[in-house]
Amino acid sequence: MFSRRLFLASTSAALWLPKMAYAQGGKPHFTLGVASGTPKLDGFILWTRLAPDPLNGGGMPAGIAEIRVRVCTDEAMRNTVRDEIVRTSDEDAHSVHYKVTGLKPGREYFYQFYYGDEESVIGRTRTTDPNAPEARVALASCQHYETGYYAAYRDMAEWVPDCVIHTGDYIYEGGISALGAQMRDVGGGERRLFEIVRQHNSNEITTLWDYRNRHALYRSDPHLQAAHAVAPWIVAMDDHEVDNNWASDTPQDPEKQTPLEFQIRRYAAFKAYYEHMPIEAPPTFHKMRATLQLYGKYHMGPALIHLLDTRQFRSDQPCGDGRKPLCDEALDPERTMMGAAQEAWLTNSLKTSPAPFNVIATQVWYTPYRYTEAPVTNMDSWDGYPAARKRLSETLADGVSNPVFLTGDWHTAMASTVYETPFDQTSRRVGHELVGSSISSSCPWARDMEIVRDANPHVSYLNGKKRGYLRATFTKDNCQAEFRIVEDSGRPDSLVTTDTEVRTKDM
Ligand SMILES: [Fe+2]
Known part of the structure; x- marks a missing residue:
C-alpha cells in the first residue's frame, strides 16, 4: 500500500498527499501502483495496470476494459487539463500507456486513474525544460x-x-x-x-x-x-x-x-x-x-x-x-x-x-x-x-x-x-x-x-x-x-x- 507518511516527510516545496487506492467491494485493481515516464517538453507517458490478482496472471477477465485518467496542475486534482477514457485489454495484460502531449515545459503535474468506482493513488510527474x-x-x-x-x-x-x-x-x-x-x-x-x-x-x-x-x-x-x-x-x-x-x-x-x-x-x-x-x-x-x-x-x-x-x-x-x-x-x-x-x-x-x-x-x-x-x-x-x-x-x-x-x-x-x-x-x-x-x-x-x-x-x-x-x-x-x-x-x-x-x- 502507498504510504502517506512518505510524502509528509518530503522536503519538496510542492508537498502533496496521495489518496489511498481502494475498491468498493471485491479486490482492488490498482495493486501495482501508478507511474510516469519518458518525459518530454510537453508531456509524458502515464502508466498503470489493472491486476486484481497480480502474482497469478493479473486476474482480469479476457477482453477490453475502459479506464478514466485525469491530469491536473494541482495535487488536490481540481484544475484539470486532461480527462479521458482509455482502453486496454488482455493483449497488454490490462496495462495502460496514456501518452500526454501539449502541456507546458518544466511544470509539475498530477494524475489519477479510475476504474469503476475505484481510484488509484495520485501520481506526481513533470515535463522537461532545457532552460x-x-x-x-x-x-x-x-x-x-x-x-x-x-x-x-x-x-x-x-x-x-x-x-x-x-x-x-x-x-x-x-x-x-x-x-x-x-x-x-x-x-x-x-x-x-x-x-x-x-x-x-x-x-x-x-x-x-x-x-x-x-x-x-x-x-x-x-x-x-x-x-x-x-x-x-x-x-x-x-x-x-x-x-x-x-x-x-x-x-x-x-x-x-x-x-x-x-x-x-x-x-x-x-x-x-x-x-x-x-x-x-x-x-x-x-x-x-x-x-x-x-x-x-x-x-x-x-x-x-x-x-x-x-x-x-x-x-x-x-x-x-x-x-x-x-x-x-x-x-x-x-x-x-x-x-x-x-x-x-x-x-x-x-x-x-x-x-x-x-x-x-x-x-x-x-x-x-x-x-x-x-x-x-x-x-x-x-x-x-x-x-x-x-x-x-x-x-x-x-x-x-x-x-x-x-x-x-x-x-x-x-x-x-x-x-x-x-x-x-x-x-x-x-x-x-x-x-x-x-x-x-x-x-x-x-x-x-x-x-x-x-x-x-x-x-x-x-x-x-x-x-x-x-x-x-x-x-x-x-x-x-x-x-x-x-x-x-x-x-x-x-x-x-x-x-x-x-x-x-x-x-
Ligand atoms: Fe545487477
Whole structure:
C-alpha cells in the first residue's frame, strides 16, 4: 500500500498527499501502483495496470476494459487539463500507456486513474525544460528482490527528484533462493555476510506469463511504487530483465537454449517489460526478431541526458565472457556496444549539443578497471569493447561539454575521472563517471575490487559493501553527486544516509 507518511516527510516545496487506492467491494485493481515516464517538453507517458490478482496472471477477465485518467496542475486534482477514457485489454495484460502531449515545459503535474468506482493513488510527474537552472536526477539500478528491501526507494521518494533514471536489472530472472543469512568466502581468506530476505515467486522465468508475474512481484513493493509515483522515470533494461549477460541474439548459456527458444524468450521479456514500464511503444518485429526502442534523449535543465541501450544491439562478449585477460577477439574494431544506428545517433547528438552537461546513462561501467597486476578485464563492461569505447571517447574529448556517465550494473558505487586512453592520466580528460550502488543486489566481488584499488588511481571513490543509489544535482557549472547508502538492506525501514559527496568541478 502507498504510504502517506512518505510524502509528509518530503522536503519538496510542492508537498502533496496521495489518496489511498481502494475498491468498493471485491479486490482492488490498482495493486501495482501508478507511474510516469519518458518525459518530454510537453508531456509524458502515464502508466498503470489493472491486476486484481497480480502474482497469478493479473486476474482480469479476457477482453477490453475502459479506464478514466485525469491530469491536473494541482495535487488536490481540481484544475484539470486532461480527462479521458482509455482502453486496454488482455493483449497488454490490462496495462495502460496514456501518452500526454501539449502541456507546458518544466511544470509539475498530477494524475489519477479510475476504474469503476475505484481510484488509484495520485501520481506526481513533470515535463522537461532545457532552460531550467537546475536538474535533480536520481540514478537507480539492480534491485534483486530476494537480497534486500527497497529502503533506497523510500529515501528516493522522500527526495522528490525531477526524474529517476533506471539503467537496468529492474527484475532478476532467477529462481527461488533459500531464506536466511549466509557467510560466504569472498577470497583472500575473508568471509562476508549475505542474506536472502524474501523470495521469488517461481523457478527461472522464460515465458510471457512468468515475466509478467515476476514484474508484478517486484512492483508490489510499496517503496518501489512510491518512487514511481513521485517522478517521471527514464528506463532501459540491462541483462537480468531477460537473461544474465545476454547480448543481442545470444543468451547466457546457448547450450541450454536454441536460437529460436531464445528469440521467443527475448520477445516475452520485452513484452512484459513494456507492459510494466511508462515507455511509449511495445516491441516490434523484424522477421522473427523482436526489438524494443529504449535509447533516447531528455532535456533536464543544464543536463542533456542520453539514455543508452548497451544490451540489445551489442556484439557478444569476447574471449568467452567473464573476467580474464583480453584476447585478440576483444580488439576487433568491428565490435560494437550500441549497434551502428544508436552509435551514429549518440555521436551526432553529442557533437551538436548546446547543453553545459552531457549525461550518458549506460548500463555497464565505462571506466576501465584493473583487477590484478596482470590486467584482467570484465568482458561484459565497456572494458570488453575497447574499439567502441575508443570511438566514443574520441568524440567526447573533442569538445563535448562536461560529459558525465551515470551507470549501474556492478553493484558498486564509484566515482572516477575518465581519460581518453585507459589508465593513462596524461591523455585527454574525457569526463567523469558516477556509478550508483545497487538498490538491493549484493556484491560478492566487492573485495576483489577493494584489493586492487591502488592500481586504479583514476577512481576517487569506491564502495561495494553497501546498497544504495545516487542523487545528482546539475547546475550550469557543476554536478553535485550524493552517494546514498542503506545501512541495513535487510530492513525496509533502514536508515539511508550520504556516504560521500563529490562535485565534478573538483574532480
Ligand atoms: Fe545487477
